[in-house]
Amino acid sequence: MTKKYSIEVDCANCAAKMEEAAKKTEGVTSATVNYMTQKMEVEFADGANEKSVMKSVLKACRKVEPDCEIEF
16 A cells, blocks of 8 residues: 655755655555655555554654644
């Protein structure tokens, strides 16, 4: 399952770092962060709990940019 989320990110470099952090999160098969559109696309592993995984993704992204927000 793939879903898109609105994300608040300040620069392209941070977006790339957040993308890498999201990809390393358990339950995520792939992730893409687009700085220009302020969107994150996440593909979840089969059987993954979307809300639980996204909370982990947000936590990982906040390590890159503490004021990051993801609408899920």
